[in-house]
Amino acid sequence: MGRWRALRCMDPLNRGAGRTPADIGAGAPAVPFEAMLAQTRQAFDSVAETYDGPRGNNALIQRMRERSWYAIERYAPASSRLLDIGCGTGIDAMHFAALGYSVCATDASGGMISRATARAAATSMKDRIDWRQLGAQELNRLDGRFHTAYSNFGALNCVPDLRLVARECARLLTDRGHMVFTVIGRLCPWELGYYLLQGRPRRACVRFARDMVAVQLNQLRVWARYYTPRQFYRCFDRQFELVHTQALSLWVPPPYLVSWHERHAHLGRMLGWLDDHTGGLPLLRSAGDHFLMVLRKRH
Ligand SMILES: C[S@@+](CC[C@H](N)C(=O)[O-])C[C@H]1O[C@@H](n2cnc3c(N)ncnc32)[C@H](O)[C@@H]1O
Secondary structure (H helix, E strand, O other), rough: OOOOHHOOOOOOOOEEEOOOOHHOOOOOOOOOOOHHHHHHHHHHHHHHHHHOOOOOOOOHHHHHHHHHHHHHHHHHOOHHHHHHHHOOOOOOHHHHHHOEEEEEEEEHHHHHHHHHHHHHHOOHHHHEEEEEOHHHHHHHHHOOOOOEEEEEOOOOOOOOOOOHHHHHHHHHHHEEEEEEEEEEEEOHHHHHHHHOOOOOOOHHHHHHOOOEEEEOOOOOEEEEOEOOHHHHHHOOOOOEEEEEEEEOOOOOOOHHHHHHHHHOOHHHHHHHHHHHHHHOOOOOHOOOOEEEEEEEOOO
């Protein structure tokens, strides 16, 4: 989302967001889930053409992406079938296709799928990727078996009901199959400090909203909910056991501060070392711009 880190957040648009009107008492303002999903889709459609450039994939995003690739390659058997949820412009899908995996790459945004298809068309990987315009909340429309599912950089933050995703992933995954997610976290010390120092406390606290909140991308709205690893895992715990959690961009700044990071290259390397060596420790792993989570399907 610009990525999420480059987003200029709006104030939460209404206190009732995140539930359907029926869940909320008469008179409470609410945005239905369908409208949230449609607005989010439009926002991503509007940036799809350039999202594989610095807007959506700068050096700090790529740093986190490599941690996710490492985890996926560790758990996905060679040449197996992968499911990419919220594939964007297809950077991950093309990486894994090049390594010999076959990938079903899904995204809610038609613009993202068109961009991804066009990028892949020029390569020899195109036969190993099946592109589908499909929201994470619509995985019931998908058939087949996958060894591993993954979702990078916040697609799952945009889904109103993650328990549905958990049920469908359990149906689609092979026995003891894995899922690897990078999710936008709730507690990002850098972001708190950065916006508090600017005198913008509402912006600093946007990740603490209880429900879905609207954030701005290209002057359109993306609806998202922010999680601690524990809150996120609670949506999956019936079908999946927790294998690993790790903070990403905890000491390293969030991607929207990439120019600061580049200006302080030596310090940046030290912070990167700290991220890699302390991001998995208790307490610390619950903070950071994102967290990486690995789950395994229960017997
Ligand atoms: C920040 S981008 C990340 C894209 C890609 N995973 C990557 O690593 O470059 C988030 C993606 O999630 C997609 N998305 C948003 N809501 C979604 C939903 N409900 N279901 C599936 N994809 C969704 C967006 O269209 C966008 O492509």
